Amino acid sequence: MVRLESVGLRYGGPGGAEVLHDLNFAMAEGGFRWLLGPSGAGKTSLLRLLTLAVRPTSGRLQLLGAAVERASRAELPLLRRRIGMVFQDFRLLPHLSAFDNVALPLRLAGRPEGQVRADVAEMLRWVTLTRRAEALPAELSGGEQQRVAIARAVIGRPALLLADEPTGNLDDTQAERLMQLLRELNRLGTSVVVATHSTALVARYPGRALVLAEGRLVHDGASDDVPRAEEAT
């Protein structure tokens, strides 16, 4: 499902800064990982690798059965459609309504419009945004935007779901609902990676954790075993 072998990532060409060094880990289909580490440890860069926003500059990255470092550009869009991503800054399209933002992955995948409307309506109902379906992102609160972003990430039933601080703009109730959704998707076979600084969240939902420090993987094991010094700060 996800396998990294000696993966490195360097921005800005051969002379650029290396932000990830010699990463090695594997996650089977249906796996769950917390992604922990202090700011600047490389969590976002690793998520960018896993969303195929960048390719590794060294090593081998196997993702959903494809060797990313060797895949052609034409192969990557189909892979990306099997990956859902919840961004910390939501990354909604400002000129599209909440409905159309959520519908975007389905439309890009060429789903029939009738099915798109039914699925989006159901998803908006789930995130309690039915009445805000017509609203533009600028007309939504931060929490509502976050829920739209979550709905967009999961509506295509991705094989791999990545989330970067997904509960950062949610109240406790919404955060609880999101974690329940992530666990449910995970139980149904979606692999999930959640990057967070929230030790309370990790403590409430213990599982396996990857801990990064200065671009290196320093822990791959149970979240309960993460040394305090390595936890998110």
Add this chain to the structure above:
Amino acid sequence: MARSLRPARADDLGLRRALSDRLLPLLVAAMTFLAALALAGAMAAAGLAEHWRTGAASMLTVQVPMPEAPAVGGTRAEVVTHALGDTLGIATFRRLSAAEIATLLKPWLGEDPGHLSLPLPAMFEVRLSGDPFDATGAAARLARAAPGTLVERNGAWLTRLADLVRSLRACAALALLVVAFVASAVVAVATRAGLAARRDAIEIVHGLGATDGMIASQFAERVMMLAVAGALLGVLLVLPVLLGLASLAAPFATADAQPLQPAQLLRALPPMLWAELVSLPLVAALIGWATAQATVRGWLGRLP
């Protein structure tokens, strides 16, 4: 949910705002205007040159020195008249009157060439029928009937007219190439501005699995629509100009040398020019679509 009920191929990237429907159509309209003028100019010049060429090619001038001197069977002018009448390929001919010759010579000899007592030749204006005509043989036969008779074809003019037509066509082709290049550059700049304005949106849909083709098509369709709108505007603007020019040029191309009546104006433009005017929006659409596709695909090449 009125805003949600939109077609699947709607404006996901927000290009209606990023690629404004003001500047690009106006620039394409200007390019179309220039292209139409170049096409019409080349066609009109070629048409006039052809008109003059066919006129010049069908005319001969025959000079008979000492026309009243005796020859076998009459005066030299009379035997040349008989010979011209027997020559195949000649439709009509006539001998210029003394007054017409005096008018022709007026720039050189003044108002009354007769007072100089110069032996003026007889001049025949010959119009060919269009059938095969042996100019060399005819000249030889006339010279045998009245030695010294000269047959003058307008060959030098024909060569110059042919050169003129070729030059005009080359100039028009060059002008069209320049216009197409500038139009393409304008579209590329507008597309790049749109890419810069929608960079975030493009990266988002790219990350959601949009292919290069999907993104490039949205740009290309928007640019193509704007280019067609601009080209139609350009054609509408250039049409009155072309009709006005056609009205002014009509007397040079017709025998009666009369200006066109308003009802004749639309027929004043040749069918080929109408076809080219109709094709200009199509060409603009093609240039816009292809340039936008190439520009966007080139830009997307920087993304993984």
